[in-house]
Amino acid sequence: MSALTALLRIHGLSKSYEEAGQRRPILRNVDLEIQPGEFIAVLGSSGSGKSTFLNLISGIDLADSGEIWLQGQNLVTMNEAERTLFRRNHIGFVFQFFNLLPTLTVLENVTLPAELRGTPLKQAQARATELLAQVGLAGREGSFPDRLSGGEQQRVAIARALSHDPLLVLADEPTGNLDEETGAHIMALLEQLTRQAGKNLIMATHNLENARLADRTLRMHEGKLVSEPARP
Amino acid sequence: MKRTALAPSLIKVGWRYLLTHPLQSLLMLVGIALGVGVAVSVDIANASAAQAFELSTEAVAGKATHYISAGPLGLDEQTYVALRTAGLELPMAPVLSQLVTSPQLGDAPLQLMGIDPFAEQPFRSYLANDDQDTPSSALGAFYAIPGAVLLSTDMAEQYGLSEGSMLELNINGMALPAMVAGLLQPRDTLSAQALQGLLLADISTVQEFSGRLGRLERIDLILPSANRDAIIADLESRLPQGAVLLQSESRNQSVEQMTTAFRTNITALSLLGLVVGVFLIYNTVTFSVVQRRQSFGTLRALGVSSREIFAIVLGEAMLVGIVGSLIGLGLGILMGRGSVALVSQTINDVFYTMTVREVSLPTQSLVKGALLGMLATFVAAIIPAWEAAKSPPRRTLSRSQLESVSRRTLAQASLAGALLAVASAVALARLNLQLIPSFGAMFGVVIGAALVAPFIMQVSMPLLARVLAPLIGPLGRLAPREVSASASRTSPAMAALMVAVAVTIGGSLMVSSFRASVVDWMEVILRDDVYGSVAGASISEPQEAIAPEALERLQTWPGIEEAHYLRNVMVDSPYGPLMLAANNNPDDGEEQVYFEAEGTGTEVWQAVQNGAVIISEPLANRLELGLGDNIVLYTPDGPRDFPIAAIFSDYTSSRGNITLWLDNYRAIWGDQSVTAFSAVVRAGTDVDAMVAELQRELSSEQLLHIRSNSTLRAESLSVFDRTFLISSALHIITTNVAFVGVLSAMLSLQLEKQRQMGILKAIGLTVCQIWSLTLLETGLIGALSGLLALPLGYVIAQVLLGLINRRSFGWTLRMHFETQPFAEALLVAIAAALLAGLYPAWRASRRSAANAMRFD
Known part of the structure; x- marks a missing residue:
């Protein structure tokens, strides 16, 4: 597959943080290309820079150097407001700690990204209801997040990540806060829905079982992103 | 697609937070409502008094x-x-x-x-x-x-x-x-x-x-x-x-100027209540931002712009601000009735006789009050809203970084505060500021000090932890560290309490110094044993003539050694009507406190007997006349210059008066009336018995009010105390607003720390120790606020005494230092803070460790 058809192209990406007066490099000159519809798993131990990598791709954080091209737009040259709009329109997020908004109902949480994108409310609600049914939460639309279990909250988060039809879904340890069985269900659901919607998924995880579902597995090691050999 | 309005769900994020945190929202409402209520009630009282003045002027002068x-x-x-x-x-x-x-x-x-x-x-x-x-x-x-x-x-x-x-x-x-x-x-x-x-x-x-x-x-x-x-x-x-x-207009100008100064004073005091309210709002909004750092982080990650986060935070604060302001308007109208009574009482006692039966409800006061409430909310909420908005998504998610941002902001605010306080103090000391700029500069000192206070807290709490830990164990170390570590919430509460307490100290010290000056002054000027005037006449400047028969009987009354007469009367002058006080007391020269004089008291009085006058300090200040100048009065022979032999201290009225020799007055104006008398009684006479007898015997034709020296002093002081009732009421309300601020801050802190409290309980802290820890934290905030309020209160008192009083009423007052207002204020600060800690302590102690630890 050629670079011309790539959905995401990352070149020479570096990031470091200051710690006790010294710069600690997190990412060193990372290069990556992702083709449309691809599911990538990024493996690595805690503190290896997986979350930082996702934050840079989403524009939440800024790289020290390098380029991030998504659908012909370079995130690195965008200002804060442009990155926010970009994230609003093209990125879906699934967090380890679900991060649902406690003051919004399940339906409102899922509707919000589409609303932000400017989708008419009725249309956004219809899409959200459909997604909630797909994640098995039909009938729970009016509940507030504190009434849901961890697994249910993460299902809402998955529905939210897809509700505004993003180009790319980023999942940061999506099962890290769930028991094994629930985690497996959630992972299956995430994979199924993103593939079904034809979306790209980049998932940071340290769970090898989850990584097995990906089309490609990369490992973050000493700030470099290296390809894992294909597993049987 | 570019959006300009907030998404409906984002609006829900804002207002549902208010609904799900009713206590916080309520406390913020109370803060705004009280602040606006006080400002509106004072404005209504002022407007009613001003309107009554205008209408009575109109009724009496008409279109002349x-x-x-x-x-x-x-x-x-x-x-x-x-x-x-x-x-x-x-x-x-x-x-x-x-x-x-x-x-x-x-x-x-x-x-x-x-x-x-x-x-x-x-x-x-x-x-x-x-x-x-x-x-x-x-x-x-x-x-x-x-x-x-x-x-x-x-x-x-x-x-x-x-x-x-x-x-x-x-x-x-x-x-x-x-x-x-x-x-x-x-x-x-x-x-x-x-x-x-x-x-x-x-x-x-x-x-x-x-x-x-x-x-x-x-x-x-x-x-x-x-x-x-x-x-x-x-x-x-x-x-x-x-x-x-x-x-015609010259007749009322001076009275109007002085009542305007009085009204400016109480308006400034009422605005201080609102300043304290601003800290409370800031505190509540900051807490709401801190508590929702994760939600804001999520929103930012989902693509919500900083502008939208800013709008959410500011919008919900403004919603509470609008509702609080509306409640404040209602409260102001209710309190207005009481304020009108206090304000008109003071104006009646001090300036002129006025009837304010109608409480006017000027639309202007209501609009001004509502705008003030909303402006105060806006000013208080804009910083936390801006901080919530400017934080990048990652940082919004991190609590420790938020506190570190907060500490950095505090450092910057402290520096700005120090500069503001110093600049304002220099302006007060060096520039000859008028009344409103003087108040502005005083507010500058107060707000500057409030901004520096959190920095002092940051420095002092770790030191305090070192002192308290050996004395009371781990709680002594934990409490100060908690106060310091939660600076974003404890600082505004501390600043608000400090301002309120300092204002109370400043006000009390000003009033007690003023009162002491009046007592000292009365000691010098009131030397006779018996005083009399027509019943119902003004206690300080009686203008109703006493029947000559009563005076004749007084002269020959057994036991009276010497009788003195006084004629108080308004005379016209190029400066408007002025109050003359003509007396025939040969020792009056010695019975005055001189501000400036040519020679001794006896020499001054000799000059007065020869045709000069002495004028009171407020009059000298108002007309900008000094020793050696002449004052022009209209006499039956036309305008006449009177040389000024001395300027004397006088607290009878802020309008000021001119004292001259009674014989000279009679010769010039041809008026033989006497409006008050005093008498020295022979040694060994029972003064009270004589007063009772004189009251009975001399009042057969004309009702007189005859008092002993001590009764006159007591009556004068009760008028004085009544004059400051409204100031005391305003101080109490300001302290209440600050109390609500501390309560709000402590509740916020305890909610924030539920997980930590759960851990402490789990590792063995008893219910009693949870109470102790919470109350120790609030007590420390109260004690530090109280301590920092002491010097600030002293500065406020100095400004009120040395500048504001002089600009407003023409009096120069000296500080009579008393420890009582300081001790009381310190106790009030600690008590208010401890009281504010009771409910949070109760909540913390009741929550089970397991439940508390589940909280995130």
């Missing part, structure tokens, strides 16, 4: 542009006749007024105004026959029946009177019969208010009642603007010796 006056004895009524028949074709009306009280009219001071109904129409609207305001039958009775008076229908209704009702009027201590001859039907609310406190009678009736037969107080005139100078010259050429033609 000028008036002719002739000093204490008034004008001969023949002057009016002569002018009327001179073919001048100018509207003119004679007036003779008199203060009266009546048991049938609530014993409140009323203005009995003697007029000529046929001349009135162009001047005062209430007798306009063409509008059918007054029934012609009433006007008939007005002339025909002796003692006939007219009053408004509102007053008649208020006191259950009707046409034909009999009244007893107390004039100069004498009870005289009068009759309601008719009722004036005001054409609108304003006319109704103008007529409150006013009785009308034919001029001959008032002449008879006041014993001034054939005399007029003044002749009102309406002079056309065209060719006015020529008309004035013509009129002046026709006036008899001693009569002067003056502008």
Whole structure:
């Protein structure tokens, strides 16, 4: 597959943080290309820079150097407001700690990204209801997040990540806060829905079982992103 | 697609937070509502007083542009006749007024105004026959029946009177019969208010009642603007010796200036309540941002822009601000009634007799109050809203980074605060600021100090932890560290409490210093044993004449060694009417506290006996006159210069007065009246018994009020204390707002720390220790606020005493340092903080460890 058809192209990406007066490099000159519809798993131990990598791709954080091209737009040259709009329109997020908004109902949480994108409310609600049914939460639309279990909250988060039809879904340890069985269900659901919607998924995880579902597995090691050999 | 409005779900994020945190929202509402309520109530009181002043001026002066006056004895009524028949074709009306009280009219001071109904129409609207305001039958009775008076229908209704009702009027201590001859039907609310406190009678009736037969107080005139100078010259050429033609507006200008200063003072005090409220709002909004850092982080990650986060935070604060302001308006209207009573009482005691029965509800006050509340909310919420908005998504997610941002902001704010405080202090010390800029600079010092206070807390708490840990164990280490580590929430609460307590100290110290000055001053000036004046007259400047028979009897009263007379009277001058106090006490030179004098007291008094005058400090300040200058007064012989021999301290009135020798006054003005007397009694005489006897014997014809030296002092001090009631009330409300602030901050802290409290419980902290820890934290905030408030309170008192009082009322007051206000304020701060900690401590102690730890 050629670079011309790539959905995401990352070149020479570096990031470091200051710690006790010294710069600690997190990412060193990372290069990556992702083709449309691809599911990538990024493996690595805690503190290896997986979350930082996702934050840079989403524009939440800024790289020290390098380029991030998504659908012909370079995130690195965008200002804060442009990155926010970009994230609003093209990125879906699934967090380890679900991060649902406690003051919004399940339906409102899922509707919000589409609303932000400017989708008419009725249309956004219809899409959200459909997604909630797909994640098995039909009938729970009016509940507030504190009434849901961890697994249910993460299902809402998955529905939210897809509700505004993003180009790319980023999942940061999506099962890290769930028991094994629930985690497996959630992972299956995430994979199924993103593939079904034809979306790209980049998932940071340290769970090898989850990584097995990906089309490609990369490992973050000493700030470099290296390809894992294909597993049987 | 570019969006301009907030998504409906984002709006829900804001207002549902308010609904799910009812206590926080309620406390913020209370803070705004109290702040706005106080400001509105004071504004309503001020507006009502100002309107009453304007209306009474309008009622008395009407549309007159000028008036002719002739000093204490008034004008001969023949002057009016002569002018009327001179073919001048100018509207003119004679007036003779008199203060009266009546048991049938609530014993409140009323203005009995003697007029000529046929001349009135162009001047005062209430007798306009063409509008059918007054029934012609009433006007008939007005002339025909002796003692006939007219009053408004509102007053008649208020006191259950009707046409034909009999009244007893107390004039100069004498009870005289009068009759309601008719009722004036005001054409609108304003006319109704103008007529409150006013009785009308034919001029001959008032002449008879006041014993001034054939005399007029003044002749009102309406002079056309065209060719006015020529008309004035013509009129002046026709006036008899001693009569002067003056502008009507000059009569009320000085009183208006002084009451404006008084109103500015209480407005400033009420605004301080709102300043404290601003800290409270800031505190609540900051907490709401801190508590939702994760939600905001998520929103930012989902693509919500910083502008939208800013709008959410500011929007919800403004929502509470609007509701709080509306409640505040209601509260202000309710409190307005009480404030009107306090303000009008002070104005009556200190400035002039005024009736404020109507509480005006000016739209302007309500709009101003609502805008103030919203502006205060906006100012208080904008920083936390901006901080929530500017944080990048990752940082919004991190609590520790938020606190570190907060600490950095505190450091910057402290630096800005220090600069503001120093600049304001320099401006106060070096620049000759007027009243409102002086208040502005004082606010600058207060707000600057409030911004520096959190920095001091950051520095002092770790040190305190070192001191307390060995004394009371781990709680002694934990509590100060918690206070310091949660700076984003504890700082505003501490600053608010510090400001409130400092204002209370400043106010108390100012009042106690002022009171001590008055006590010291009375010690010097009140040396006689017995004092007397006409009953119902002003305690400090009685102007009602005492019957000569009573004075004759006093002179020869057994046990009286020496009697002194005083004549208080307003005389006209180029500066407007001025109060003269002429006395014949040969030792008065020694019985004054001089601010500036040429020579000793005896020498000064010698000069006074030779024709000089001494003037009080407020008058010297107001007219910018000094030692060696002359003061011009209109006398029956025309304008006359009086050399100023001394400037003396005087707390009788902020209008100021001129003291001169009684014989000189009598010789110049030809007025033999005496309005007060004092007497020295022989040693060994029972003063109280003599006072009782004099009161009984001398009051047979004219009711006098005779007091002993100690009673007069006690009465004077009670008037003084009454004057400052409104200030004390405002201080109490300000402290209450601060209390709500601390309560809100402590609740926020405890909610934030539920997980930590759970851990502490899990590792073995007892319920009692949870209580101790919480109360220790609030107690530390209270103690530090109280301690920092001490120097700030002292500075506020210095500014109030040295600058504000001088600018407002012309008095220079010295600080009488007392430890009591400081000790009380420190206790109030600690008690308020401890009290605010009770509920959070109770909540923390009741929550189970397991539940608390689940909280995130």
